[in-house]
Amino acid sequence: MKLGFSAQDEAFRAECAAWLQAQMAGSFADIRGIPNLxxxxxxxxxxxxxxxxxxxxxxxxxxAWGGRNATLAQQVIFAEEYARAGAPNRINHIGVELAxxxxxxxxxxxxxxxxxxxxxxxxxxxCQGYSEPNAGSDLAxxxxxxxxxxxxxxxxxxxxxxxxxxxxDMIFVVARSEDGSQGPKGLSFLLMEMDQPGIxxxxxxxxxxxxxxxxTFLTDAxxxxxxxxxxxxxxxxxxxxxxxxxxxxSTLGQQMQFRNELDAVIAAARANGKAxxxxxxxxxxxxxxxxxxxxxGALRMLSSADAGAIDGAALTYKIQWAxxxxxxxxxxxxxxGQAGEIAEGDHYGWSMLPNLxxxxxxxxxxxxxxxxxxxxxxxxxxxxxxxxxxxx
Amino acid sequence: xxxxxxxxxxMIAETARAFFTENATSERTxxxxxxTGPDAGIDRALWSAFCTELGLGGIGVPxxxxxxxxxxxxxxxxxxxxxxxxxxxxxxxxxxxxxALVAGGTQExxxxxxxxxxxxxxxxxxxxxxxxxxxxxxxxxxxxxAPHGGSAxxxxxxxxxxxxxxxAGTPGVTITxxxxxxxxxxxxxxxxxxxPAEPVADHAAAIGALDTTGWIxxxxxxxxxxxxxxxxxxxxxxxxxxxxxxxxxFQAYKHRLADMMIxxxxxxxxxxxxxxxxxEGSDEAAxxxxxxxxxxxxxxxxxxxxxxxxxxxxxxxWEHDAxxxxxxxxxxxxxxxxxxxxxEQIAAQILGAAA
Numbered sequence: 001m002k003l004g005f006s007a008q009d010e011a012f013r014a015e016c017a018a019w020l021q022a023q024m025a026g027s028f029a030d031i032r033g034i035p036n037l038x039x040x041x042x043x044x045x046x047x048x049x050x051x052x053x054x055x056x057x058x059x060x061x062x063x064a065w066g067g068r069n070a071t072l073a074q075q076v077i078f079a080e081e082y083a084r085a086g087a088p089n090r091i092n093h094i095g096v097e098l099a100x101x102x103x104x105x106x107x108x109x110x111x112x113x114x115x116x117x118x119x120x121x122x123x124x125x126x127c128q129g130y131s132e133p134n135a136g137s138d139l140a141x142x143x144x145x146x147x148x149x150x151x152x153x154x155x156x157x158x159x160x161x162x163x164x165x166x167x168x169d170m171i172f173v174v175a176r177s178e179d180g181s182q183g184p185k186g187l188s189f190l191l192m193e194m195d196q197p198g199i200x201x202x203x204x205x206x207x208x209x210x211x212x213x214x215x216t217f218l219t220d221a222x223x224x225x226x227x228x229x230x231x232x233x234x235x236x237x238x239x240x241x242x243x244x245x246x247x248x249x250s251t252l253g254q255q256m257q258f259r260n261e262l263d264a265v266i267a268a269a270r271a272n273g274k275a276x277x278x279x280x281x282x283x284x285x286x287x288x289x290x291x292x293x294x295x296x297g298a299l300r301m302l303s304s305a306d307a308g309a310i311d312g313a314a315l316t317y318k319i320q321w322a323x324x325x326x327x328x329x330x331x332x333x334x335x336x337g338q339a340g341e342i343a344e345g346d347h348y349g350w351s352m353l354p355n356l357x358x359x360x361x362x363x364x365x366x367x368x369x370x371x372x373x374x375x376x377x378x379x380x381x382x383x384x385x386x387x388x389x390x391x392x
Numbered sequence: 393x394x395x396x397x398x399x400x401x402x403m404i405a406e407t408a409r410a411f412f413t414e415n416a417t418s419e420r421t422x423x424x425x426x427x428t429g430p431d432a433g434i435d436r437a438l439w440s441a442f443c444t445e446l447g448l449g450g451i452g453v454p455x456x457x458x459x460x461x462x463x464x465x466x467x468x469x470x471x472x473x474x475x476x477x478x479x480x481x482x483x484x485x486x487x488x489x490x491x492a493l494v495a496g497g498t499q500e501x502x503x504x505x506x507x508x509x510x511x512x513x514x515x516x517x518x519x520x521x522x523x524x525x526x527x528x529x530x531x532x533x534x535x536x537x538a539p540h541g542g543s544a545x546x547x548x549x550x551x552x553x554x555x556x557x558x559x560a561g562t563p564g565v566t567i568t569x570x571x572x573x574x575x576x577x578x579x580x581x582x583x584x585x586x587x588p589a590e591p592v593a594d595h596a597a598a599i600g601a602l603d604t605t606g607w608i609x610x611x612x613x614x615x616x617x618x619x620x621x622x623x624x625x626x627x628x629x630x631x632x633x634x635x636x637x638x639x640x641x642f643q644a645y646k647h648r649l650a651d652m653m654i655x656x657x658x659x660x661x662x663x664x665x666x667x668x669x670x671x672e673g674s675d676e677a678a679x680x681x682x683x684x685x686x687x688x689x690x691x692x693x694x695x696x697x698x699x700x701x702x703x704x705x706x707x708x709x710w711e712h713d714a715x716x717x718x719x720x721x722x723x724x725x726x727x728x729x730x731x732x733x734x735x736e737q738i739a740a741q742i743l744g745a746a747a
Contacts, residue, residue, distance in 0.1 A: 001395060
């Protein structure tokens with residue numbers, strides 16, 4: 001059992017840190033550390049293309065598809081250095097981390113050649129068509145319908161909470177392709193172009209005033225019959241495999257962002273004297289402990305993932321970080337006091353800490369609410385009986 | 393990334409777990425709890441078997457001093473397994489004493505004591521006093537809350553920045569045992585009146601080792617104890633039926649168990665982060681130790697309280713083992729710095745000293 005990385009891995013760290021820091025100090029300094037995913041979209045796209053030009057856009061992918069075939073440790077290190085350099089959150093996170101690995105796992109050679117180069121090159125931004133008004137925590141209750149018409153799938157229905165749909169080129173959609181089927185059976189996993197008359201995107205304003213996610217309406221939207229991963233009717237398997245990629249290596253990079261947020265809270269407490277308050281000191285120490293334990297929990301999870309195991313650390317990770325971040329948002333506002341409630345400019349927009357306070361309320365909801373996480377932990381981790389289900 | 397147990401470490405964990413599960417039974421622990429005098433709270437046969445048959449009494453002692461020559465990670469594995477059974481053993485006192493001697497004892501002290509401590513023939517305790525008066529070769533002072541003090545042969549005593557060895561049973565040494573809430577680790581008061589006392593060679597090193605070993609021991613015991621409360625409550629949740637259903641199928645019940653698992657997984661990261669940081673001499677070690685002691689003590693206390701609540705009335709009885717865990721959790725929470733104190737040490741690292 002060891003805490004650190006190998007010398008070879010540390011050499012890789014030095015290489016990617018140097019490149020990232022040079023970019024963030026140089027031609028991309030203007031987007032260093034910008035908090036909001038919807039700010040400066042064009043510059044973010046240019047940044048994706050810059051990453052691609054230097055083969056840093058999808059390092060975990062095989063070399064044949066523009067990646068570096070990087071080991072798990074190297075991917076972790078890149079994610080850490082990416083966040084440490086203050087590089088902006090990836091606008092194509094969904095394409096690189098979710099769609100790409102799923103296409104690599106389930107796609108034919110022809111499908112890989114069709115979709116992967118656009119992601120690797122930073123040309124095609126992807127979004128995720130999973131949730132619906134009646135399929136939230138109960139994701140298998142998808143109502144969006146797909147039927148074959150000539151050589152195309154024709155899709156009708158409504159998706160919701162579609163992050164970045166208004167900037168995306170592609171969407172993967174889970175749709176019911178067998179009439180009368182229920183739950184996880186009879187679903188198909190389709191890859192659709194956003195730029196078509198059958199798809200309409202309406203932004204949804206969030207509690208922080210921004211509109212990062214959307215409603216996506218599909219009205220006779222079309223894609224070719226072979227724009228499907230896995231077999232018809234077996235889309236649930238693909239959809240669940242994709243969610244497993246979500247728990248991957250980006251977690252440690254995300255922690256570097258949390259580090260920046262906690263440091264901002266500490267700096268604020270020092271600046272306004274709250275650092276001398278005994279209760280605030282306890283809470284800051286508790287936040288520090290939580291962040292460190294998140295790091296070592298993730299390292300345990302990734303060390304055992306090397307051996308192909310899913311363990312307790314992996315199962316509890318989502319609720320752990322989401323709850324930690326929500327608590328940090330509350331601590332931030334208790335440190336800032338009323339000053340935290342005053343916007344900096346003349347519009348309803350928030351700097352890092354007040355935005356953290358508001359935005360972190362979504363962390364305990366998206367990707368499985370805290371309540372659903374507790375069900376999963378109790379049922380899969382502890383083997384407890386399932387809650388009896390109601391009639392559909 | 394290798395933040396996972398090696399094969400050897402996994403084997404030690406399995407050996408220790410099997411040993412304590414088989415031998416540190418509720419029945420034997422309760423006999424030790426009911427004993428009085430120097431046997432109060434100690435299963436001497438178990439301790440002897442642990443030290444001799446299993447050979448793990450000197451797990452952290454270098455091989456040239458007669459030990460097993462392993463590190464804090466391996467010691468933590470053993471303490472975790474002992475804690476899972478609330479075993480009535482002088483593990484804390486002996487491990488602290490042995491590591492203090494290795495780190496700061498004179499050659500003569502090492503050769504005199506370490507062999508007997510590792511073999512389980514000598515029982516040690518350790519305690520602190522805000523101040524003590526030292527004469528030439530002697531010590532005056534009152535040292536409170538010495539764990540298993542009533543059974544101890546060797547007293548490792550700290551006052552301020554100084555550390556001494558005192559032998560129990562010599563003139564001027566009075567040890568008063570207390571009826572203690574956690575009967576698996578009863579506390580005693582040590583009073584010295586011109587008692588013969590030997591200073592160690594390197595005070596800072598000895599005191600550092602006492603702290604490090606004590607915090608790791610308690611954090612790991614707490615981890616093992618917390619996991620045991622979860623395992624036992626999960627078993628009960630699957631067996632107990634109310635309203636025509638296993639009670640573990642109710643979300644109000646299973647979510648509390650999930651919260652226990654979430655905390656325990658973090659506690660596990662904390663113990664092995666701290667133990668690894670000590671073994672590797674990492675500059676994170678101080679923060680890791682404070683984090684581990686505070687987080688694991690809090691986790692164990694929460695879990696043991698939940699164990700009683702989730703068992704209902706049976707969990708409140710003397711007959712059920714829930715109170716053994718609950719009382720051990722309470723004693724760990726207060727021992728060697730409470731969680732507020734440990735968090736304040738971390739706050740001081742981050743924010744500077746309190747105003």
